[in-house]
Amino acid sequence: MNDHYLKKLDRVTAILTQLQSKPIVRAQDLAQKFEVSVRTIYRDVKTLENAGIPIVGEAGSGYSLMDGYKLPPVMFTKEEVLSFITAEKLMQKFLHQSLGNHYQTAMEKVRSVLKYSDKNLIENIEKQIDVYNYHPKTEDNIKNVIPIILESIAEKKQLTMEYKTMDSKISTRTIEAVGVFFEFNYWYIMAFCTLRNDFRQFRVDRILQIFKTQNPFLQEYGQINDYRKSGNGNKTTVKLLVEKKIMNHLVNSKKYYGLIDEVDTENGVELTFETEWINDGFPRWLITFADYATILEPEILQTKLNDLLIKISGKHK
Known part of the structure; x- marks a missing residue:
């Protein structure tokens, strides 16, 4: 088998993985990811269809797997397994505590589908990797704060929170969260504040209480970096x-x-x-x-x- 067909096989397998992991996949995004033409992606999708994979969609819109279709567990390469170990070490040091248990459970599921040899590889090498963080983790006043925020973004529902400002004043805010980000050892929310009628960022560890309401967002928002770049106020x-x-x-x-x-x-x-x-x-x-x-x-x-x-x-x- 020549190099051209090996590359095609790797690419088609990777496209199948993308279809398994996302609700819809656009040909343009796949072409950019694999650095090939959109026409090549069309041919790769046709190859999967000819192999009996039930793909819904068409060129120009997007592709997805037929609802209910199940595939065997994904197999990981040795390089991917080693990257999991390194990522796990990083997450242990920098992961927000409200996500910690969820991440640990997810990693246990990943480990459960690894080959026996890969499990041995993890056991032999995970003690040889460490990440040193000289900043203490911040402590939250409430549990599951980031999952609540992310749920509100996914559902486009407003949040109500009690927030302690830098000068220790407590205020009640209703916000529409755009996203969360980590910077200088703190987690922040970027959000539209209905009280100020403008975008603000809030430190997560200063949130005293937070509730997801049933009130929908007043407007649509873009990506978090759009707001972090533009900022707010007089510059x-x-x-x-x-x-x-x-x-x-x-x-x-x-x-x-x-x-x-x-x-x-x-x-x-x-x-x-x-x-x-x-x-x-x-x-x-x-x-x-x-x-x-x-x-x-x-x-x-x-x-x-x-x-x-x-x-x-x-x-x-």
Whole structure:
């Protein structure tokens, strides 16, 4: 069997796996995933149909397996089994506690369908992999908070919650959750807040109570990254010239503080930000590397930084 037919066999098998794991699969998405033409995908689907797989749908719309059709358990390659072990170690360190039991149960089901040799492989190698996390996990006030949030997104139902703000004030909010994300060791909800009539992000560990209502969403939402990129509130453009030798220390934080452009110059790296935190958050971050940076604009940032330095100096005389 030549290389062309081996690739086709691998691709057709992978398409069958996609059909097993999703309610509907578009030919365009498959073509992009496997880096082939849409016409090639059509031929691959026809190959599956000729093999007796009952596929519902047609070219141009999407494909799915006939409801009720069952296939034998999926077999995993050795490389996939090793990736499961690594992923499990990562999840043990970073998984939100409200998802922990569900993930553990899911992994037990995965292990149950592995070949005997693969089970031995896991037993022999899982103690040789570890992930070190130097940040303590945050503790939730309630159980199953993220599953409740995800259910509300899937069902497009509003949530009502009691939330403790940064200054320890408690407020009741009705929100329409767009998604959840993990950043700087905390889980957040990105949501439309009906009280503020705008998009907000809420730290999950500050939720005191949360309930899924029967009220439907007021509007349709896109992907979570659409809202995280656009942000909300009034933004200020900031430009800094930073020495190249410290750029490695800013890899993660610069994006958090609104980086939109980065240009290498002879004198350093010119960073452009759009930030909502010009009055407090941005100056406090800048002070951590201010001796390696020059403020190009705006002047107000220089004023804010100087005021902060004077305040710090006065407290530590």
